[in-house]
Amino acid sequence: MSIPIRICPSILSCDPANFADPVIAMEAGGVDWIHLDVMDGQFVPPITFGAGLAASLKDKVETPLEAHLMTLTPDAHFDAFIDAGCTRIIFHAEATSHAHRLCQSLRRRGIEAGIAINPGTSVEVIRPLLNLLDLVLVMTVNPGWGGQEFIPECLDKVRAVRAMSPTVAIQVDGGVDPKTIRPLAEAGATDFVVGSYLMRASSSADGIKELRSACG
Ligand code: DX5
Numbered sequence: 001m002s003i004p005i006r007i008c009p010s011i012l013s014c015d016p017a018n019f020a021d022p023v024i025a026m027e028a029g030g031v032d033w034i035h036l037d038v039m040d041g042q043f044v045p046p047i048t049f050g051a052g053l054a055a056s057l058k059d060k061v062e063t064p065l066e067a068h069l070m071t072l073t074p075d076a077h078f079d080a081f082i083d084a085g086c087t088r089i090i091f092h093a094e095a096t097s098h099a100h101r102l103c104q105s106l107r108r109r110g111i112e113a114g115i116a117i118n119p120g121t122s123v124e125v126i127r128p129l130l131n132l133l134d135l136v137l138v139m140t141v142n143p144g145w146g147g148q149e150f151i152p153e154c155l156d157k158v159r160a161v162r163a164m165s166p167t168v169a170i171q172v173d174g175g176v177d178p179k180t181i182r183p184l185a186e187a188g189a190t191d192f193v194v195g196s197y198l199m200r201a202s203s204s205a206d207g208i209k210e211l212r213s214a215c216g
């Protein structure tokens with residue numbers, strides 16, 4: 001049986017001197033979101049890029065942009081990424097005591113609200129927020145770097161979130177490839193962030209096709 005999935009390529013493994021060309025190629029390959037990994041050097045050690053990049057990419061593609069904020073102060077960056085044209089913002093549960101208020105503030109502005117949980121964080125933090133969430137991001141590696149190995153224990157977390165809500169979008173991020181995507185989809189994941197696998201594929205279009213066909 002084929003499982004409907006959304007592919008959300010991350011640009012983290014691209015050459016930072018040229019983000020535009022791979023993003024244009026990803027769009028041509030048929031993707032659902034462009035996933036921007038924003039790291040502040042504090043929540044996670046590396047620093048990547050800011051809202052200026054989102055604004056520049058917004059002019060080049062029609063695919064919606066989402067910001068995955070790996071930052072200690074998520075709401076300090078909401079305005080900049082919304083103004084840059086991101087229509088989904090995902091922040092980390094571990095970075096705030098006020099996840100409920102932050103989701104409310106995104107929803108009020110017509111932005112899809114997503115919360116990410118690290119591999120070491122219990123899915124229970126999600127339960128009181130479900131009515132306010134468009135998406136739950138279950139990290140399948142520890143955040144900060146592309147190219148890490150998928151952590152298989154995270155499959156149970158995906159199942160647990162799906163058991164809490166039959167409808168919420170469940171995104172997975174880290175180590176997604178044609179081998180891991182099928183069990184993740186069967187566990188209930190709907191949105192797949194893919195970084196280094198697409199860079200290894202012969203082309204974005206081929207890689208995206210492989211991922212979709214792995215799900216039937
Ligand atoms: C990790 C990032 C991911 C990363 C995934 O902190 O959030 O989006 O780019 O990369 P791969 O697919 O290489 O694991």
Ligand code: ZN
Nearest residue numbers: 037068173193
């Ligand atoms: Zn990410």
